Amino acid sequence: xxxxxxxxxxxxxxxxxxxxxxxxxxxxxxxxxxxxxxxxxxxxxxxxxxxxxxxxxxxxxxxxxxxxxxxxxxxxxxxxxxxxxxxxxxxxxxxxxxxxxxxxxxxxxxxxxxxxxxxxxxxxxxxxxxxxxxxxxxxxxxxxxxxxxxxxxxxxxxxxxxxxxxxxxxxxxxxxxxxxxxxxxxxxxxxxxxxxxxxxxxxxxxxxxxxxxxxxxxxxxxxxxxxxxxxxxxxxxxxxxxxxxxxxxxxxxxxxxxxxxxxxxxxxxxxxxxxxxxxxxxxxxxxxxxxxxxxxxxxxxxxxxxxxxxxxxxxxxxxxxxxxxxxxxxxxxxxxxxxxxxxxxxxxxxxxxxxxxxxxxxxxxxxxxxxxxxxxxxxxxxxxxxxxxxxxxxxxxxxxxxxxxxxxxxxxxxxxxxxxxxxxxxxxxxxxxxxxxxxxxxxxxxxxxxxxxxxxxxxxxxxxxxxxxxxxxxx
Amino acid sequence: xxxxxxxxxxxxxxxxxxxxxxxxxxxxxxxxxxxxxxxxxxxxxxxxxxxxxxxxxxxxxxxxxxxxxxxxxxxxxxxxxxxxxxxxxxxxxxxxxxxxxxxxxxxxxxxxxxxxxxxxxxxxxxxxxxxxxxxxxxxxxxxxxxxxxxxxxxxxxxxxxxxxxxxxxxxxx
Numbered sequence: 001x002x003x004x005x006x007x008x009x010x011x012x013x014x015x016x017x018x019x020x021x022x023x024x025x026x027x028x029x030x031x032x033x034x035x036x037x038x039x040x041x042x043x044x045x046x047x048x049x050x051x052x053x054x055x056x057x058x059x060x061x062x063x064x065x066x067x068x069x070x071x072x073x074x075x076x077x078x079x080x081x082x083x084x085x086x087x088x089x090x091x092x093x094x095x096x097x098x099x100x101x102x103x104x105x106x107x108x109x110x111x112x113x114x115x116x117x118x119x120x121x122x123x124x125x126x127x128x129x130x131x132x133x134x135x136x137x138x139x140x141x142x143x144x145x146x147x148x149x150x151x152x153x154x155x156x157x158x159x160x161x162x163x164x165x166x167x168x169x170x171x172x173x174x175x176x177x178x179x180x181x182x183x184x185x186x187x188x189x190x191x192x193x194x195x196x197x198x199x200x201x202x203x204x205x206x207x208x209x210x211x212x213x214x215x216x217x218x219x220x221x222x223x224x225x226x227x228x229x230x231x232x233x234x235x236x237x238x239x240x241x242x243x244x245x246x247x248x249x250x251x252x253x254x255x256x257x258x259x260x261x262x263x264x265x266x267x268x269x270x271x272x273x274x275x276x277x278x279x280x281x282x283x284x285x286x287x288x289x290x291x292x293x294x295x296x297x298x299x300x301x302x303x304x305x306x307x308x309x310x311x312x313x314x315x316x317x318x319x320x321x322x323x324x325x326x327x328x329x330x331x332x333x334x335x336x337x338x339x340x341x342x343x344x345x346x347x348x349x350x351x352x353x354x355x356x357x358x359x360x361x362x363x364x365x366x367x368x369x370x371x372x373x374x375x376x377x378x379x380x381x382x383x384x385x386x387x388x389x390x391x392x393x394x395x396x397x398x399x400x401x402x403x404x405x406x407x408x409x410x411x412x413x414x415x416x417x418x419x420x421x422x423x424x425x426x427x428x429x430x431x432x433x434x435x436x437x438x439x440x441x442x443x444x445x446x447x448x449x450x451x452x453x454x455x456x457x458x459x460x461x462x463x464x465x466x467x468x469x470x471x472x473x474x475x
Numbered sequence: 476x477x478x479x480x481x482x483x484x485x486x487x488x489x490x491x492x493x494x495x496x497x498x499x500x501x502x503x504x505x506x507x508x509x510x511x512x513x514x515x516x517x518x519x520x521x522x523x524x525x526x527x528x529x530x531x532x533x534x535x536x537x538x539x540x541x542x543x544x545x546x547x548x549x550x551x552x553x554x555x556x557x558x559x560x561x562x563x564x565x566x567x568x569x570x571x572x573x574x575x576x577x578x579x580x581x582x583x584x585x586x587x588x589x590x591x592x593x594x595x596x597x598x599x600x601x602x603x604x605x606x607x608x609x610x611x612x613x614x615x616x617x618x619x620x621x622x623x624x625x626x627x628x629x630x631x632x633x634x635x636x637x638x639x640x641x642x643x644x645x646x647x648x
Contacts, residue, residue, distance in 0.1 A: 179592030
């Protein structure tokens with residue numbers, strides 16, 4: 001038997017990430033200052049980003065696709081990783097869970113997302129998803145002494161396992177009918193044999209859609225999200241509201257536009273109701289929240305609904321707008337969570353909405369930053385949130401889904417109520433007590449990066465949109 | 476004589492359904508685990524029946540042997556007196572039943588239209604000639620090398636997770 005070395009060039013970022021994540025895990029044994037481990041993980045992300053530049057191509061017989069599409073998403077994951085580590089460093093010592101495994105778990109979770117974005121095969125996709133999800137379950141329960149954190153991890157785990165079962169059932173049915181798990185071959189087989197209207201295949205597609213809806217927390221598969229987001233350590237809430245969601249959209253784009261590309265009519269009939277329900281419930285229930293982490297959980301649900309519009313459009317432009325939106329969302333959401341984390345100090349939890357009363361008087365800079373991020377989440381120009389939504393809605397209108405966009409705009413207007421209420425509390429109320437901010441250079445850097453990101457994409461969106469469009473070109 | 480395979484399959488398939496129901500409805504967790512042991516043996520027989528002797532052996536050794544013993548240990552360490560009084564299902568189980576029934580009905584209806592995909596390279600004939608273990612090993616370490624390596628990382632995460640969640644100190648200084 002002849003042994004052939006596979007072409008590893010496209011997988012180099014993932015291999016590098018694996019090796020360095022293992023090194024970070026071992027380094028934890030000898031390094032006492034856990035902040036150093038955080039620094040090591042940021043260096044890891046930078047090295048992996050460097051390897052991404054030379055990683056175009058396919059490997060393992062098309063199981064692994066390193067194209068512009070996946071590289072764009074991987075950059076979002078790495079940005080998410082860096083920002084999360086920056087906001088975690090101080091927070092972990094405030095919560096007194098300063099353990100090194102935290103960082104290696106984040107690295108492995110990001111590795112799972114990278115595998116998902118590059119998956120050209122349903123088996124690789126599933127394994128990447130499990131790698132991402134398992135690491136995130138553990139991170140959600142990282143505050144072992146806190147019952148809410150335990151609850152978050154357990155709920156996330158149980159419902160995540162449930163979603164995995166759906167994905168596997170769908171995959172098994174697709175494999176049974178097409179004899180392959182390769183995304184492109186599935187599409188070819190469906191087209192060749194005219195299976196697009198086959199009820200069994202439609203059912204398989206629905207199972208897969210259900211599984212991915214769990215991952216992006218789309219209604220009616222969102223039930224885990226508010227509890228998981230509220231209970232998890234705040235830095236991890238920020239991380240899992242961006243990373244797994246972006247990874248979910250990366251695989252939705254790939255599976256629905258490639259493998260089920262010939263079933264557009266069928267899957268848009270499934271995704272449109274999901275998108276409308278997601279935007280509706282997310283925005284309306286967010287109004288009645290009193291805990292800001294819970295409020296942002298519902299906001300995160302609503303944003304998944306907006307992003308689904310780009311998938312429903314089903315065009316390269318739609319896909320590009322989803323990619324830009326995920327980048328925008330990463331900056332504005334992690335920025336907002338960074339401010340929430342700063343309010344956490346000593347015995348003061350700082351996650352109740354009333355804690356923000358009069359923040360502009362006591363800490364004007366933090367309040368100003370929160371104002372920008374809340375404006376961006378609402379979608380007010382000149383912030384990135386407006387541009388992201390603009391391109392999403394445009395692509396959906398061009399694809400002929402004007403009525404869905406109309407509904408999205410209405411719900412988006414409703415969302416202004418609860419985002420701007422935070423601003424109102426900060427600027428128009430008197431402070432009840434003076435709280436100390438637990439700021440650090442790292443969190444300052446994270447806030448600066450998030451602010452620059454939100455403003456840059458808001459002011460010169462065309463640069464980022466063209467970048468995303470060029471990335472989609474090779475899809 | 477030609478009916479024999481169908482009869483075997485019918486027995487195992489229905490036994491698996493009945494045993495699964497027994498696992499989730501027993502009040503005593505020890506009984507649940509015991510039924511699960513029987514369930515795993517039936518699944519192993521099903522694999523054997525499909526000419527997959529390696530998977531069958533793994534099913535018995537790993538699931539029935541290792542994992543179930545672990546389950547038993549955990550169950551025995553729990554406070555059974557409290558556990559026995561707790562209800563087996565939460566209040567919303569009729570909703571769950573309704574959804575499951577709907578999925579079952581739609582699957583059963585769609586089953587009529589199921590068109591099996593093309594047959595692959597690995598016919599029963601070839602597998603019997605080369606042996607199942609060898610074929611599986613060859614495919615796993617060539618064509619499926621990449622997923623196999625990711626699976627190893629998934630297992631590593633499980634180990635790290637167990638240590639982080641169970642063994643680490645609650646708080647750092």
